[in-house]
Amino acid sequence: MSQPPIVIIQHLNYYFGEGGLKRQILFDINLEIYPGEILIMMGPSGSGKTTLLTLIGGLRSLQEGSLKVFDRELRGASKEQLVEIRRNIGYIFQAHNLLRFLTAWENVQTALELHPDVAVEDYRTKAESMLKTVGLEQRIDYYPENLSGGQKQKVAIARALVSHPKLVLADEPTAALDSKSGRDVVGLMQQLAREQGCSILVVTHDNRILDIADRLIHMEDGQLALNSSISDPEA
Amino acid sequence: MSRKLFLAWLQLSRERARLLVALAGIAFAVVLMFMQLGFQAALYESATRIHQSLNADAVLIHPRSRALISMNNFSRRRLYQALSVQGVDAVIPMYVGLGTWKSSESQRDRAILVLGIDPTKISLHIPEINQYRDRIKLEDIAILDRVSRPEFQPFVREVARGEVVKPEVNNRRIKVVGLFTVGSSFGSDALLITSDVSFLRLFKSREPGEINVGLIKVKPDVNIPNIVVNLKKMLPQDVNVLTHDEFVEFEKNYWSKNTAIGFVFTLGTIMGFIVGSVIVYQVLYTNVSDHLAEYATLKAMGYRDKYLLRMVFQEALILAALGYIPGFAVSLGLYDLTKKATSLPTAMDFSRGLWVLALTILMCFISGAIAVRKLRAADPADIF
Numbered sequence: 264m265s266q267p268p269i270v271i272i273q274h275l276n277y278y279f280g281e282g283g284l285k286r287q288i289l290f291d292i293n294l295e296i297y298p299g300e301i302l303i304m305m306g307p308s309g310s311g312k313t314t315l316l317t318l319i320g321g322l323r324s325l326q327e328g329s330l331k332v333f334d335r336e337l338r339g340a341s342k343e344q345l346v347e348i349r350r351n352i353g354y355i356f357q358a359h360n361l362l363r364f365l366t367a368w369e370n371v372q373t374a375l376e377l378h379p380d381v382a383v384e385d386y387r388t389k390a391e392s393m394l395k396t397v398g399l400e401q402r403i404d405y406y407p408e409n410l411s412g413g414q415k416q417k418v419a420i421a422r423a424l425v426s427h428p429k430l431v432l433a434d435e436p437t438a439a440l441d442s443k444s445g446r447d448v449v450g451l452m453q454q455l456a457r458e459q460g461c462s463i464l465v466v467t468h469d470n471r472i473l474d475i476a477d478r479l480i481h482m483e484d485g486q487l488a489l490n491s492s493i494s495d496p497e498a
Numbered sequence: 499m500s501r502k503l504f505l506a507w508l509q510l511s512r513e514r515a516r517l518l519v520a521l522a523g524i525a526f527a528v529v530l531m532f533m534q535l536g537f538q539a540a541l542y543e544s545a546t547r548i549h550q551s552l553n554a555d556a557v558l559i560h561p562r563s564r565a566l567i568s569m570n571n572f573s574r575r576r577l578y579q580a581l582s583v584q585g586v587d588a589v590i591p592m593y594v595g596l597g598t599w600k601s602s603e604s605q606r607d608r609a610i611l612v613l614g615i616d617p618t619k620i621s622l623h624i625p626e627i628n629q630y631r632d633r634i635k636l637e638d639i640a641i642l643d644r645v646s647r648p649e650f651q652p653f654v655r656e657v658a659r660g661e662v663v664k665p666e667v668n669n670r671r672i673k674v675v676g677l678f679t680v681g682s683s684f685g686s687d688a689l690l691i692t693s694d695v696s697f698l699r700l701f702k703s704r705e706p707g708e709i710n711v712g713l714i715k716v717k718p719d720v721n722i723p724n725i726v727v728n729l730k731k732m733l734p735q736d737v738n739v740l741t742h743d744e745f746v747e748f749e750k751n752y753w754s755k756n757t758a759i760g761f762v763f764t765l766g767t768i769m770g771f772i773v774g775s776v777i778v779y780q781v782l783y784t785n786v787s788d789h790l791a792e793y794a795t796l797k798a799m800g801y802r803d804k805y806l807l808r809m810v811f812q813e814a815l816i817l818a819a820l821g822y823i824p825g826f827a828v829s830l831g832l833y834d835l836t837k838k839a840t841s842l843p844t845a846m847d848f849s850r851g852l853w854v855l856a857l858t859i860l861m862c863f864i865s866g867a868i869a870v871r872k873l874r875a876a877d878p879a880d881i882f
């Protein structure tokens with residue numbers, strides 16, 4: 264990788280609980296994510312994958328070690344700085360987490376409104392063309408309750424990618440989907456990552472989607488496995 | 499056609515049924531507040547109708563008098579003494595008493611307010627009354643307030659048909675020959691006006707020289723406050739000198755301070771406020787907790803807490819405005835109904851409209867402020 268990494272994690276430790284209940288969840292994590300790469304993180308349940316993801320996403324405060332996203336140190340970052348970083352990350356959740364009282368295009372627009380450089384009069388067209396890109400041009404005015412699981416997840420992808428974030432974090436994006444929709448969804452993520460040149464970190468248990476990864480890493484008991492740089496999962 | 503999303507409205511309007519229930523609840527609270535405040539104002543209004551129409555620039559009363567239904571006597575000489583003050587034009591004595599009205603053995607006695615006026619002078623600026631001045635000069639002749647309590651309506655109708663009603667007032671048979679319009683107060687069931695002579699026959703223990711209200715007219719272009727000051731200086735402490743406006747205030751004061759009535763209506767208004775607050779709180783709280791994961795998602799995406807707070811308060815404001823409108827309309831109808839059913843002059847006025855609107859907004863904001871505390875539970879780290 265020639266370009267500098269957009270995420271650099273060094274000697275990161277993380278603990279849950281206080282005092283006697285304090286329990287270490289992440290142990291000496293070191294990881295770099297490069298521009299445009301798709302990284303898949305696997306590992307047993309409870310190993311700390313989601314915790315690491317929320318730390319990278321600026322949703323939890325750092326305790327020990329260093330974590331830089333877009334060249335900005337998250338350790339000791341203010342609430343305001345974290346908000347700023349979050350606006351430049353796309354999030355895709357296991358549950359789609361769409362706003363139920365908004366239609367598909369309105370949900371996508373919520374992401375656009377966070378970016379002052381997007382003109383107000385472009386909101387609607389940008390949201391619609393993004394939905395078109397994910398194949399939902401017929402469902403623009405639908406409320407989430409009238410969409411299938413796969414369609415909802417596609418709206419969520421449209422929302423995560425419409426403002427062209429440099430980094431997308433996805434936590435088990437296919438877990439709630441049947442295998443065909445799951446395939447569709449990851450295919451879409453891969454295609455958009457290529458087009459927009461963004462990096463994607465996917466946490467998954469789903470073996471069927473591993474082929475989209477440029478790199479595969481394993482989390483085990485809060486530690487990243489040493490063989491995490493194997494680039495060909497098929498091998 | 500592209501614009502920012504009005505999330506507050508989109509969220510509220512998405513659930514029609516819940517919105518309608520909320521609006522009905524707020525409208526109910528608004529009606530409750532309007533009715534309480536309306537009754538209160540109408541009471542004060544009707545209790546001071548007579549005061550307001552007195553033909554007087556200043557008024558003498560006994561210092562211990564508390565209200566029209568509770569007037570002490572003072573010497574008529576004090577009123578004539580007032581004539582010696584520079585600028586005083588004329589004085590008119592007036593008798594006031596609470597009597598009982600009995601029309602037939604079967605019906606129970608009713609408390610009525612009786613005014614004894616000098617039929618040779620104009621005591622009240624009510625043309626209907628003045629037109630009967632000659633007729634009430636005759637003994638035991640009286641005229642009755644048309645807007646007395648409903649129990650009196652049969653008599654009112656009879657008199658209106660031209661018949662003479664002959665009730666017993668304080669066990670003396672009198673003739674009611676005419677009607678006028680003043681409006682009932684809470685203190686008595688009806689208002690009867692007779693001549694001073696007839697009054698003294700009805701109230702046998704009363705002396706002609708002991709009056710209840712002394713009306714003072716000043717000459718044109720004379721400064722009334724100055725005269726009141728001079729009257730106070732000149733007259734002994736056994737009478738109080740009030741301006742016309744002060745006499746109106748005096749009556750209002752009685753009802754608001756010395757009885758529980760003002761308190762009761764204030765309490766009623768507070769109840770309405772609380773009921774409304776609880777309803778709005780319920781709606782906003784359920785809205786927030788139902789959508790907690792969505793709020794957390796917005797936070798994760800980079801929306802600030804401030805934005806979400808504002809959204810909840812906008813919802814509060816929308817609820818207040820939309821609930822107020824039907825509440826206002828229903829109140830107008832109920833005021834009208836009350837006026838017809840009770841002859842209480844309930845009516846909407848601008849400042850009360852504004853005041854209730856302000857209370858409604860405050861109510862929604864307080865509820866909003868409590869409901870947003872739930873927003874803190876929306877932790878973006880928990881939604882992955």
Ligand SMILES: Nc1ncnc2c1ncn2[C@@H]1O[C@H](COP(=O)(O)OP(=O)(O)OP(=O)(O)O)[C@@H](O)[C@H]1O
Binds near residue numbers: 280308311312313
């Ligand atoms: N808020 C919390 N407070 C305390 N402990 C927590 C909290 N969240 C997670 N944990 C614990 O931290 C450990 C790691 O959790 P994490 O959610 O990161 O695992 P994971 O690898 O994502 O698991 P899964 O595959 O089941 O999603 C688990 O033992 C979990 O019980």
Ligand SMILES: [Mg+2]
Binds near residue numbers: 312313882
């Ligand atoms: Mg997890």
